[in-house]
Amino acid sequence: MTTPAIADPRTRYSRRKATRGNYELYSWVFMRASGAILIILIFGHLFVNLMVGKGVHAIDFAFVGGKWSNPVWQIWDLLMLWLAMIHGTNGVRTVINDYAQRDLLRLWLKILLYAATIVVVTLGTLVIFTFEPCHAGADPSTVASFCQAR
Amino acid sequence: MPSAPTGTLYRGREGMWSWVAHRVTGVLIFFFLLVHILDTALVRVSPEAYNAVIGTYKTPIMGLGEAGLVAAIVFHAFNGIRIILVDFLAKGPRYQRVMLWVVVGLFVVTMAGFLPRHLGNVFGDH
Ligand code: HEM
Ligand code: HEM
Numbered sequence: 001m002t003t004p005a006i007a008d009p010r011t012r013y014s015r016r017k018a019t020r021g022n023y024e025l026y027s028w029v030f031m032r033a034s035g036a037i038l039i040i041l042i043f044g045h046l047f048v049n050l051m052v053g054k055g056v057h058a059i060d061f062a063f064v065g066g067k068w069s070n071p072v073w074q075i076w077d078l079l080m081l082w083l084a085m086i087h088g089t090n091g092v093r094t095v096i097n098d099y100a101q102r103d104l105l106r107l108w109l110k111i112l113l114y115a116a117t118i119v120v121v122t123l124g125t126l127v128i129f130t131f132e133p134c135h136a137g138a139d140p141s142t143v144a145s146f147c148q149a150r
Numbered sequence: 151m152p153s154a155p156t157g158t159l160y161r162g163r164e165g166m167w168s169w170v171a172h173r174v175t176g177v178l179i180f181f182f183l184l185v186h187i188l189d190t191a192l193v194r195v196s197p198e199a200y201n202a203v204i205g206t207y208k209t210p211i212m213g214l215g216e217a218g219l220v221a222a223i224v225f226h227a228f229n230g231i232r233i234i235l236v237d238f239l240a241k242g243p244r245y246q247r248v249m250l251w252v253v254v255g256l257f258v259v260t261m262a263g264f265l266p267r268h269l270g271n272v273f274g275d276h
Contacts, residue, residue: 032237035230042223051264055271056216059204061197064190081187088180095177116184124187127194135197142197 027090034087041080065133065144074128081124089117164250172229175222182219213272217265224260228253 048067050056067073092113100106134147192200206212232249236242242249 032234035227035234039227039231042227046220046223050216050220050271051267055268056208056213057271059207061193061200064193064200084183088176088183091176092180095173120184120187123191127187127191131193138197142201 031087031090034083038080038083038087041076041083044076045080061135061138061142062144064131065147068128068131069133069144069146078125078128081128082121085117085121085124089113164247168229168232168250168253172226172233175226178222179219179226208272210272213269216272217268220264220268221257221261224264225253225257228256228260 049059052058068077093110096106096109096113100109133144135143140148189200189203192203207216229250232246232253235249236246239245
C-alpha cells in the first residue's frame with residue numbers, strides 16, 4: 001500500500017494557468033464592441049460624404065478643409081480610423097490563422113499585416129492633426145472659402 | 151477534409167453562407183480602407199495632388215465600385231449586429247435564420263434609399 005502524497009503544509013497555493021491568457025476572449029469582446037460603434041461612425045461618414053448635397057462630386061481639398069477645421073469631425077475620423085483598423089486587422093488575423101497552414105507563411109503574413117496596420121494608423125493620425133486647410137501658396141480656388149479672410 | 155453529402159444543421163445553409171459573405175466583405179473593406187487612408191493622406195502633399203486622385207472617385211466606373219463598397223459595408227454591418235444578437239440573446243441561436251432575413255430586408259431598404267441618390271450623383275449632370 002502506498003501512502004498518498006500530502007502537500008507540505010507550508011507550501012503556498014499556486015494557481016496553474018490552463019491557457020495562455022485571455023487574449024482571444026478580449027479580442028472577441030473587442031470585435032463586438034467596436035462593431036457596434038463603427039456602424040454609427042461609418043454610416044455617418046458615408047451619409048455626409050455620399051448622400052448630402054452633390055455627394056461624391058462635392059469632395060475635394062476644400063471639402064476636407066471644411067470638415068477638419070471642426071474638432072467634432074477630427075475626433076470622429078480619429079475614432080473611426082483606430083477602431084476600423086484594429087477591428088479589420090484582428091479580423092484578417094483570424095482569416096490568416098484559418099487558411100495559412102504553414103507556420104512560416106502564417107508568421108510572415110501576420111508580420112506584414114501588423115506592419116501595414118502600424119504604418120497606416122500612424123500616417124492617418126498624423127494627417128488629421130497636421131493638416132493645413134489653408135495650404136501655403138495654394139491656388140485660392142482650391143482651398144476652403146474661409147481662407148480668403150486671412 | 152471529409153465532405154458532408156448533404157447539409158448538416160449548419161453546413162451549406164443560411165448560417166454558413168452568411169458567414170462566408172461576412173468574411174469576404176470584411177476582408178474587402180479592410181483592403182479598401184488601407185488604400186483610402188493613403189489617398190486621404192494626399193491632403194498633406196498639396197490641394198492639386200488630392201484633387202487629382204479624388205477626381206478619379208467621381209468617374210462612372212469608380213461610382214459603381216463605391217456602390218459595391220457601400221453594399222459590402224451595409225451587409226457586413228447589419229450581419230455584424232445579427233452575430234452580436236445571436237451571441238448575447240438567450241434565444242439568439244434559435245432565431246439566427248429569421249434574423250438573417252431581417253438583415254436581408256434591412257439591406258434592401260437601405261440600398262433602395264442609397265442607390266438612386268448616389269447613382270444620380272454619379273451619372274446625373276452636375
Ligand atoms: C466611397 C465611399 C467613401 C468616400 C467617398 C469617403 C471619403 C472620405 C473623405 C473625403 C475623407 C476626408 C475627411 C472626411 O471627409 O471626414 C475621408 C476620410 C476617412 N475615411 Fe472615408 N470615404 C468613404 C468610405 C469610407 C469607409 C467605408 C471607411 C471605413 C471603413 C472610411 C474611413 C475613413 C477614415 C478612417 C478617414 C480618416 C483618414 C485619415 O485619418 O487620414 N471611409 N473619407
Ligand atoms: C460597420 C460596422 C461593423 C460591424 C457591426 C462589424 C461587426 C463584426 C462582427 C460582429 C464580427 C465577428 C467577429 C467574430 O466572429 O468573432 C466581424 C468580423 C470581421 N470584420 Fe467587422 N464589423 C464592422 C465593420 C468592419 C470594417 C470597417 C472592417 C474592415 C476594416 C471589418 C472587417 C472585419 C473582418 C475582416 C472580420 C473577420 C471575419 C471572419 O473572421 O470571418 N468590419 N465584424
